[in-house]
Amino acid sequence: MNAANTDAANADLDYQCRNIPTVQKSYIYYSIHGNIVAFFCALGAASQCNAAERSDILRQITGLCGSYIPGWYTYSNSRWRHGYDSGRCFCDQCG
Incomplete structure (x- = not known):
């Protein structure tokens, strides 16, 4: 995955999450x-x-998947999911 785009997408989502x-x-x-x-x-x-x-979760994803490799984490009780990917299907929206 493109490092600059990955970092920018995550930074923008972090901004949303703070607000x-x-x-x-x-x-x-x-x-x-x-x-x-x-x-x-x-x-x-x-x-x-x-x-x-x-x-913290993004660090865990990077540790498991590698740097700039698509990945996600679903909380143990399946209440929420964080992640990043190089496609347009995420959060079970395609399928």
């Missing part, structure tokens, strides 16, 4: 730069999109 109170169930917040999308999905319940928490 929204709660993401309602089934809502998605995302940012697209080039062909990269960074996303937060409220899957099972209304959830907080927290920029500091996102930073």
Whole structure:
């Protein structure tokens, strides 16, 4: 994945997460730069999109998947998902 677009998409989503109170169930917040999308999905319940928490999760994704390789993390109770990818299908929206 393009490093500059990945970093920009994640930075924009972090900005959104600092400025929204709660993401309602089934809502998605995302940012697209080039062909990269960074996303937060409220899957099972209304959830907080927290920029500091996102930073920790993105480090975990990078540790598991590698630098600038698509990845996501779904919280253990399936309430929310953070991630980034190089396509337009995310948060179970395509399929």
